[in-house]
Amino acid sequence: MGLNGDELDEQLRLFAHEVGDVDPVTVMGLGSRGGAPGGPGVRTVRAPAGIGWVQPAEMTIRCGAGTPVDDVDDVLAEHGQCIAFPPGGTIGGALAVGRSGVRRLGWGPIRDTLLQTRYVSAAGDLVKAGGPTVKNVSGFDLCRLLVGSHGTLGFLGDVILRTRPRPVNQQWFRSDRDPWAVLGDLYRPTSVLWDGATTWALLDGHPADVVERAASAGMEPTDGPPALPEAARWSLPAAELAVLRDHEPGTFVAEIGVGIVHHTGPAPTRVADATVVDLHDRIKAEFDPTGRLNPGVAVLPGA
């Protein structure tokens, strides 16, 4: 799975050539997040796969966007590091969708991990966004714009990601205490989940700290988090999760302190603000004037 820099560069050039500058085109990863939109007359391309380098002392990794997330995780594990990505699928797919995993409370959102990318534009050009260092404010932040853009502004070719130390010691705990009381008692927990009856928390750090902190919050060790309902994914302001007190326990798992709800019921409908819709249309028109990238994908469902 390793590639040297020149090989990755060459694959990027080929990828750009394949995307080209005419006709509708879609990009495919492992299909684990819904897959490419496809449709008649839409060509499918795949981004380069492979790891260019790992720089543990920089806490960065460079890889093709088509690299499986689990491969990146395996390689980083050898260096005692990891990335704040949910498991499965490809790196590019996870970034294009922009959904974080259940460790977001402690590890931060996936959108903060992308330092630099070279993406293929609608004109078939390789375009660099961002820079290779963790700290960088050189120019406008196209990386943030691309994360969660579902491949409608450009196709990610390669990426440089920020890694983080892999927890040496971590443990899930559970309790029937109120989740906000637990959140208030724990110091910077990695995750706090609640299904209306039980609260789970993931703690990492020095074993003695983890044990002491969990005990002070009245929690017992448990094997792992609950299974997450997959029917719908809600996004609410964290303070509004209290509305779930009226929902049947067990029909949802909420990420306390974050606002994501994995629910068996459909998510509330949201209506996009007209100014935001205009801005989306202008951005899309600037980046993909003919609408050839991932045609038919609605990035703003409420529009």
Place this chain on the structure above:
Amino acid sequence: MRLTTRRRSRVAPESTLVEALRQRLRPDQVRSGATELHLYRHDASNLAGRAEVVCFAESADDVRAVVEVANEHGVPFVPRGSGTGLAGGAVPPDGAIVISTTKMDRIISVDPLNRVAWVEPGVLNLDLSTRIAHLGVHFAPDPSSQQTCSIGGNVANNSGGPHCLADGVTSAHVLAVEAVLADGSVTVLGGVDPEPDGYDLRGAFVGSEGMFGVATKVCVKLTENPVDVATMLLDFGDVADGAQLVSDIIAAGIVPAAVEMMDQLCLRAVEAFIHAGLPVDQAAALLIEVTGLPHDVAAQVAEIRRLAVARSVGGVRVAADDEERALLWKGRKSAFGAIANIKPNYYLHDTVVPRHRLPDVLEQVYEIAERHELLVLNVFHAGDGNLHPLLVYDATEPGVTERVHAAGHEIVRASVAAGGVLSGEHGIGLEKRDLMPLMFSDVDLAAQAALRRAFDPAGLANPDKVLPSPAGCGDRHTVASAADGVWV
């Protein structure tokens, strides 16, 4: 750039523009006197422009009114916070309206449990953390100017600071921004919920240096105050040993809250200023802070000591109490004030290099300064590889300003050549606008220009910053250098 020419030719006589603004705002909010215009012609950089009028907004409605008038008159506008920017981002192009948000300084709401707060852009960075300290939370980005810089300015520049090593820069701490866009429309970008629909317009707006609109409310993420803190000062006989230790620590899986470096010249200047017992005879010192729960902090301090011994550390001083910790941090954060004891003027640079390149790039920085017969002090965010070479000089010396600029450009080039970037936290503004091609190709820059056009098709929001002008366009707004700037 023809747009610019048309715009300038259509600029209304001053009295008409000012009169129009006074019809929308109270007269005392609209200032066009010589004193105000002189004051607002520059920020904390060494660059200056010429504002036509300065408006002190007190609400989003005020900002919208000014932006509408700007559009009606075809006049550019420049949002401005505290004016502490070092890259000329708030320098007005010739004839612009300056929109000051300093009077929009309310903390609107704080939710300490879910760790979010809505604030107005004029709230000062440190004021926010101080006023919510009793709730056990703080705003993590902490630029060295945090006593005077504003949250709105932090958003515009995606500001960093010492504690961004572990916690990330401003973008990671902004959930949503209410903004008046360049055409006067008002909307919320991003959301308090974790996954707002659509493109990450919040992320695009943060760091856009006032070129995408004016932030009028900011929803910030708050960070829980640490339970335990250890602040260490480690000194070295060789700068390279200290720089190398930074990589050793990170590679060992420790991400301290902050890792700051001061070289000997800086240590001496600061010691003369604050008398903290700093190791003035050593080549460099690292200020390292680790935070967390007690066992974790103790284990990290022990590991850092072990790694430091392997890098020939001289002394290791661990602050015994909050008072000593505050003194050590005062040394770091007052470094720039202390410089006045050496020479009357200084020019502060801001580049980032990969951590493992710190030793050799630092060596190049010293060599460049020596070749240009300049003194250089280094005080910087070593953990992030974020260099802040400080060229100190006496501006009355003939030819020195040219040497300062030449040396500065060489430092930036050396950093980018080492795999680094143009700016870690000050931004591009006017200062580094024409250096952008060092990092980005024409195609890369065209994509950034496209994003700017989407936010501001008419190009009225803080024009002529960040993006270099295409070759051949010579009609950009006039921005004159200041002979009497604070930093030069």
